[in-house]
Amino acid sequence: MPKFQDQDVIEIVRGGSRLLIAPQAGGRLLSWHLHGAPIIHWPDAADWSQPALVRGGNPLLFPFIARHRVDGRIGFWRDAQGVVREMPLHGFARDLPFDAQVDEQGASVHMTLTDSEATHARYPFSFRFEARYRLVDEATLEVGLTTTNTAEPSSDTRMPPHMPYYAGHHFYFALPHTQRSEATLSLPRNVYRHQLADGTTTAPQPGATRYSFGDPQIVDRFHCLEGEPQTPVRIDMPTLNRAIEIDLKRPDSLPWYAVTSWTLAPDADFYCVEPWLGLPDAIHNGLGLRWLAPGQSETATLRIAVSALR
Template structure:
């Protein structure tokens, strides 16, 4: 049976990942008239770029001539491959700013497989050559993106994206959600989730007089911990780690992500946002790897889902163990009435040299005024989960999500006994895992890994009403 497509066959639809903003129609590139890019200015500032772009054009030309030389293919297949080639060009253009170049190539391969699924076996070698040409065009886009600063020759070519904002403490923060359930985020300040309101109630703590001159040091919201969560040591010296070749690098507590600006790479104003951090000179100084790190927040009817995705865009495998640092709103006077329930765990702490102390069996439930919780690590020995119960609500951490990297532990911490917050922090690895390996993840070149957690909120209306009435009673 001849499986070739015929001239009347429909061309497969372009995959959704080629459309921005979750499947909306493509938006035109906006080039401000005040400073239009010109080939002359680009070549003069980046003389190597001309040769790279010529190479990309040759790849495209080779692929285009290749498919039209396959005279035994049906017109439908030729048309489908032509569409695919156009998409490859689109991808290479977008790769100047878009994340996930290698995953984009993987998607191209899959779509090509669908497009030629009914073609003769003889096409396989030609498809392989075609994909190689596509890979060439995409890799050239990667070269352009890596070597051109964001405000360089192509900075004026951007995709129009509307970012809904709300003024908060004198700063415009990105707003997603609904009237009484929403998020406020500061992508430019470490991708920080600043405020999470669920059914009218603040779930996270944020100080009224936050120091916005150094947001990374503010106690509140959810700082993103990447590439390593916690403290790391070399010979007792904090803030250092040793790579597999024995070279020592400097890296701050919890990594660098919370100190660097993220880009908003996708947004759905009512449901979700994706923020992206890419490797740069600032990151490679202490972490010499090429990567894309994404934080994806998605509102749920009863809570929030957060995905931390790491993509290896380099040529060597990279180590990582990201984490969260949720500051949950809890008046210190209510700590004795709040609790944390855990599955089977082992409780441990970190020694001054970075190594983990001997673990002891964890309790199934702790009151939050229990001193054993302070700066403690709770390593999971059963399905990872946690339930934080505070007066008026419960927050359940669902950490065993399909396709997610395993969460190794949760950390519990608060700054002082009188702080009006309490931190319950899911971590992929233990502190200093780069040296002892407990929770250390390795991502191969071209691969990606996601760590997904869901936070489900349930409200105790009677308890919440009592808390509110107690708060309204004037002091005697």
């Protein structure tokens, strides 16, 4: 395996496209470069002692997304039987090592995380969570997330018959902060929500289909999709002569629930555009909460295509 920042990584190359992936660090896509230009941001000096906290790449969010609260305490969730358990921000998958396999052509990597004693205390379910990255061509990346309830059907009524989850992505797209006001985010028809300081989620409000990345109101905004998206999510960066389209309407894919826009600070040279299957605290509020029966499996797929602006 090649080395990157003194870490073992998987490198996927097709034409002028290059992916770096660290399965041992939460199955993390670290970066994507196209003809040397960064599409997915990764910092030059990353703190590998806590890779889940590095601002870059694409952390995989599973089994739940964002923050959860029980009785005002952050980092906890309550199951259907009333048992309260810990759950870190964005779930635990981004902190754990994945098994990985590169295909014979070297164009894709398939990574798998399964339940263990370490996960059962926080999430008492048998599961398999898989992520696949595939370069369709040098400018198109396909990403699939597959979640399986690997439990055997049981007549034991003390065991929960279904497994709750809502997974998602956290893509850090490279965007120099000095160019935010010229860059735009276009969305399918949507309503927007926010999570408030007490953990509750606001009522839906009619959302626009085009925003400037310089608009501070879209930081930490959940753009909840209404119906099947008829257009892709699109990022236009005129100063970079770059357009990025995120196709959320893939054959046989689960419907994506929302696209979240977020950045860390006014001087951060990235902006996150994050397709999610549910909203924060969905285990308590039901907004996008999914359930898998024993033996059931679901896949959510998207494609990211990069092109020059015309």
